[in-house]
Structure formats: C-alpha cells, structure tokens
Amino acid sequence: MAVVAYKCPNCGAPLTFSPESQKFECSFCGAALTEEELKNIAPATGEEEKIPASQGAKDGVEVSLYICPSCGAQIVTAPTTVATSCLYCHSPVVLEGRLRGAFHPDLVIPFSFDREEAQRRFFDWVKKKRYIPKGYFESGSTEHFMGVYYPYWVLGCNSWAAYTARANQVRVWRSGRREYTETRIYKIERDGQIGFEHLTRCALTGEGNKLADSVMPFEIRKAIPFQLPYLSGFRAEMRNIEQKSIEPVFQEDVEKYAQQILDDTVQGYSSVYDQNIGVLIKDMNYKYSLFPVWAFTYQGADGKKYYYAMNGQTGKTAGVLPLDRKKLLRDCAALGTAIAGFIALLGGLFV
C-alpha cells in the first residue's frame, strides 16, 4: 500500500479534507464524512517503483515512481513529497509508504480555513500596509496557491540554567546647592530549572524553510494524532532534517529563551549588564509533526515575484513586501520637519 487515495462511497470521486467543515468531502456528489466514518472505508491503493540515481531524471537524484490508484498513470515526485495529486486525473494521492516507521508523524494540525479564505485574509493583510505601492496587489495575481503540510520537529524538554549578571541601582537627591548620586552595584545570581514546551522548527531544508519557520507559532495544543486522510487534497512534505542535525538549533533557542526568562527576573534596577548564562538540556522529547501552510507567489504588474506563506491554522502571514520608497521618504521628511520645527519653537523662534 505505497499510494492511497480516498474515494467517495457514493460515487467513487476523490474525497478531500475540507477546512471549512473539518470533514472529508466529495466535490462531485457533496457527501461529507467524519474521520470516524472514513475509517470504515478502505482507500484505493497503488504501487511504488524506485528508479535508481544512475537512471534518475535530474541531477542523479533517486526518484520514486508511483501508480495512480484512480487512473493508473505514473506519478513522479521528489523524495520528500508525501502527498500530491495525479498530473493526469488530478486525484489527490497520499504516499503512505513514505510515512512509515520513523517517518510516521506523531501530530497533525488540520487546515482551519480554505483557499478562498486564505486569499481573502492575504489581501486584507496587505491592505493595512501603508507603504505598499498603491494598487500593487490589485494589478497582479497570486500563483501556485497551494496548501502544504510542512514537516516540523516539536521539542519539549527540561533544562537547568545558571545565570549571573551585574545590576546598578541609582539614587539622586539634592541637599542645598549640591546634588548627590549614589550608585549601588549588585551581583545577580539565578539558577534553576526551566521547562520548555512546543519549541518548533521546520524539518525541511530548501527555499521554503525560512518562510515555514516565519509563520510560527502554531497552536500545538490543538494538534491531533496524525491520520493519513487529512493530507488528502493538499501537498505534504516529509522531513529531511533529522533530530541530531536540528539539536544544535534547538540548543541555541533554549539558551536564547532561557536568558530572556532569567533577564525578566531581574527587576528594580536602572541597568543590567555583563549577563552570562549556562544551560544544560535534558529530558528531550521530540515529536515529528505535519503543520498546515498556505504557500503562494504573487507576481506584480512590474513582473517582480514575491513569495508568501500563511499559517494554515492562525492566518499569520510571512513574506517580503514591496515598498513605496517615495511615500516612505515623504512621511519621514514630514516627521523630521515636525520635530525640527517643535525644537526650534522651544527655542523661541516664533516668539
């Protein structure tokens, strides 16, 4: 069972997951099934054929050849793809063979809203941006708008942190015509345990990695145990970064957040400096998860392409925005002039 495709029990058309209804719907006859109901239906299956690297179509990369369970056509995918659609009959397929064993995800967060809603949210978001060139997002078009389940590592761990710093407390008072300044210097010491939950990093290298990280955080408390059917109708990718490779990145994250947390415990001082921290991580608990991202390209009327990603659960959008530099310069000049005028007024220029 390398390839699976979910079929409507009424008419045999493909079933896809609907973010709107959170059910598995048939676009042909309108049937809607819950996860429980879907468990009673056996999916259509297809076989997998691996083509060695020496015979690989591109750059000597091994490719896998799958047979579409709907039309029998060959489906060629990249090594990390775990869900896609058949190029010929457009039936959604899930490459179950790639999600076995260590690659079986622990968690999934289903998409919360559909493609139309994602586009609406995107255009609402860019409308609020003052320095986007006027009409830029009305004259172009979104391309390759697709829902993709990206692989993420989610880490929970305990850590032991030791923190030292210096802090100053300054007091100023006057007596007669003399002003006194007293500076008290403190040595700050903190150590203890910090528990971390839901540290998350994208587990896929490549161009989309930065965008996939940027749409975080996901509400991981709402994640559910992974089930294959949720991928139906969407693209999905499997990880190509293993735990050992991602561990140094998580170590940096833990140290960074541990320092933030311990910095926050130092209160009541006019300045804090010379911070030092040592962190030991233990009890690491990794969960391999698939989280939803709407990924798309926007091509403006000027031909420039902008890449965006939207969190498929919360709607948070990430991506570089086009900038109307003239308008920004004009507003900056206005602010600068207003401040200069105010200071000059203080000097009695107009008195």
Added chain:
Amino acid sequence: MIKQALAALAASVVLFASVVPALAEGEQRVFDNADILTDREEQLLEESIADFTAEYEADLVILTERDSSVSDPELHAQDYYDEQGFGVGEERSGMILYVNMSTREVVACASGETKYTLSNQRLDYVVDAGFDQLADGNYADSFLAMIDNAASWMPRGEDPNAGNPNHYYTPVYEQREYPVVFLFAGVALGLISGGVMYKTIAKQYAAVSREATYQTQENTHLNLNRDNDVLIDTRMTSRLIQNPPSSSGGSRTRSSGFRTSSSGRSFSSSRRRF
C-alpha cells in the same frame, strides 16, 4: 496799602516757594559717573529734566555708574535717591533713572506721589521706550526717550493698578537673542528621527517575518533554586548646582508691588538687562 502790597508779595513768595520744586536753578540732576555722556548731552538732559519737573512737579534724576559690586540695582538707585535728598514736596515725589554699565542693567524707580502715576507697569513702558537706543549705545537719546515716555504718563494721573501684585504686565517689546543651538538641535533631531523611521520601516518590509515565533510565557515554566541579589559596591558622587545663567538681550525682573529702600520709603520700580 503798601503794607498790604508787601504782605501780598510775601505770601506769594511763600506760596511759590512751597509749590515750586526745591530746586535752585542749575542744580544738577544728571550724574554721569560712568562717563557715557558728552558735556553737551548732559546739558541737554538737564534742560529736559528741568522742563519735566516744572511741568509735573516731580523730580527726575539720571545716574550712570560702572560698578560690578551692585547686586540689587533697584535698591541702590532708591538709596541714592533718598541719601541725596532728591524729590519734590513732603512726599519727595520724583523718579530716578539708573544705568550700570558694568552689570548692563537699567532701572527706573519712582517715589512719593509719583509712584502712583508711574507705577511698576508704567515704568516698564518707560524703560522699554529707551531700551533700543540704550542697547545700541545711544545713551543720551535713550534717556530722552525715557523722559518723554514718563512725561506721557504724568497727565493720566494715578494708575488704578499701581501696587497691585496681581496686575500682569505685558511687555511692549522684548528683544531676545535667538539661541541658535535650538535650530541646530532641531535640524539634527529631525534628520535622525526621519532616518530612524525610514530604516525601521524599510527593514520591516524587507523582513520575512515581523513577529515573535515562540511565546515563552505560554510555553515555559521556571523553578528557581537560587535567586540572589548581592550588594558588592556602593559609589557616591556629588556636584555643585550652578546658578542658572542670566539670559542676555533684555530680560526683565518684575517686582510685584512697591519696593522699600533702606530708609523705609516705598518706590515703584522697573529693571531690565541690556
């Protein structure tokens, strides 16, 4: 009849003597100790003062000095007026114009009945009238302008606001040098603010993500074993607070009511720095 004529003449002399200011003709009223006036100018001022006194029955004195030890020029002028016995009548009515070339201050004070006509507020106008010429070094013209202005108030009689500390005086004209440092500071701050705004917004638009990707408050818990803040050193410094500098270009010091000289007599006054 001759006795009656002589009696009438004697009465006239007495009457005249009590009314006419106690001035012998040619009695000095201009004391240019700072030597800022020419002889001709002093004579011109003396004549002007004589006319003033004759018309308004009020004395008028001009005193110039170079004395940096005078810290209270109003009191100094009032004491000088008292000690020299200036003034007309029992109330010793009159005014004194005092210029100190070392401290660059001009003072006008009025005494006796004159202080009710030339109140603090009106004396401000008197000083204003001659201020420009004083600042330009035209001292004689300055004094003449002040005398003319004082003369313009005399026919109006008592100022209803005389001695009222709540009466607020609006300067006719106040010249200040503009502190150019504010202009430069304004331009510099404006450029910096505009630059910071541009860089911040441009950076936000060029960034892939603009918000935090991990919520530490929701996803972490802290259990401190050690939480020590140890005082290791205390340092103390002090500095003497300077008196605020006197601003140049004619700042005005305002007396809210009448001032009292060392002898206990009250004066209206006005003081200004030039």
